[in-house]
Amino acid sequence: MPAARAVLLLSLAVAWCDASSCPLVPPHGLPWNYHDFDSWKDVPNSRCAEESRQQSPIDVYGEHCEDDFFKPWVRKNSDKWDVIVTNDGRTLKMMFDCFGQVADNGAHGPLTLISNVVEEEGYDYDLAEIHFHWDEHGEEGSEHAVEGERRAAEVHLKFKHIALAGVPFHVAREQEGALHALGILLTDDRHFHGHMHFPTFHLEKDMHHVRKYSSSYSKEIHIDELKDVLDTALENVYRYIGSLTTPPCTLGLPWLVATKPAKVSSSFLHQLRKLRDEHGHHMHRNHRPVQERRDELLICRHEG
Numbered sequence: 001m002p003a004a005r006a007v008l009l010l011s012l013a014v015a016w017c018d019a020s021s022c023p024l025v026p027p028h029g030l031p032w033n034y035h036d037f038d039s040w041k042d043v044p045n046s047r048c049a050e051e052s053r054q055q056s057p058i059d060v061y062g063e064h065c066e067d068d069f070f071k072p073w074v075r076k077n078s079d080k081w082d083v084i085v086t087n088d089g090r091t092l093k094m095m096f097d098c099f100g101q102v103a104d105n106g107a108h109g110p111l112t113l114i115s116n117v118v119e120e121e122g123y124d125y126d127l128a129e130i131h132f133h134w135d136e137h138g139e140e141g142s143e144h145a146v147e148g149e150r151r152a153a154e155v156h157l158k159f160k161h162i163a164l165a166g167v168p169f170h171v172a173r174e175q176e177g178a179l180h181a182l183g184i185l186l187t188d189d190r191h192f193h194g195h196m197h198f199p200t201f202h203l204e205k206d207m208h209h210v211r212k213y214s215s216s217y218s219k220e221i222h223i224d225e226l227k228d229v230l231d232t233a234l235e236n237v238y239r240y241i242g243s244l245t246t247p248p249c250t251l252g253l254p255w256l257v258a259t260k261p262a263k264v265s266s267s268f269l270h271q272l273r274k275l276r277d278e279h280g281h282h283m284h285r286n287h288r289p290v291q292e293r294r295d296e297l298l299i300c301r302h303e304g
């Protein structure tokens with residue numbers, strides 16, 4: 001890691017001592033929505049309107065990478081994990097970064113991503129959050145397109161740099177260099193015969209607990225299945241440097257996007273589509289449009 005970046009991350013870590021801070025939703029709601037993308041530039045610290053660097057999502061396509069050193073992988077740190085499942089009015093998210101579990105020195109999140117997207121030497125990022133993007137129907141709910149094709153939904157796994165173990169995720173996400181993202185496009189298993197099935201931890205059975213905005217519940221999940229899927233997904237991925245796809249669109253975010261979609265059940269997609277925002281409206285179309293691609297930035301495909 002470049003020294004300047006290390007110092008920046010460390011200073012952020014020292015500034016936060018309240019390790020168990022886990023706000024489920026902002027007290028006055030999120031100051032942005034999926035109806036008015038122009039207003040995203042007015043969110044505090046927004047980088048959403050900056051076109052000089054790559055914004056996400058994009059249509060990912062490109063040549064096979066020649067650099068043999070590139071080989072992201074995940075390490076399982078624990079099997080059982082407590083998560084908080086929350087409807088924040090923009091998405092359904094599973095938060096791993098609560099209860100101080102990730103914050104204790106020496107403790108890690110359930111999974112650690114070792115990736116060398118940023119530097120040739122690999123760096124460790126702990127899984128902090130999983131959330132979803134979807135549409136009311138059809139195959140246009142994903143944010144990324146892979147080789148021109150979108151799918152019904154997309155799951156994002158957000159990993160936080162291990163140097164920031166004590167920094168709450170909602171703070172770290174505004175810091176360039178703090179996170180690493182993995183996206184997997186999801187499709188209805190009735191229409192797709194691929195092998196990879198994304199584990200939804202039986203959320204479809206208890207998602208009614210979070211149908212309303214600002215509701216949440218805790219759940220114990222087993223990590224085994226997730227690790228297996230990620231191992232498979234990381235065999236064939238695109239990588240590029242982009243941004244958060246939600247305000248403040250923090251720049252310089254390393255992305256891995258699986259080249260192949262994973263399956264989820266139609267009942268899972270159905271339950272996502274029943275979730276409501278703070279106005280009681282269906283949380284449909286919670287995806288940012290594909291952004292203009294800056295081809296001068298490295299986007300390449302890794303095949304295992």
Ligand SMILES: [Zn+2]
Pocket residue numbers: 131132133156245
């Ligand atoms: Zn996302």
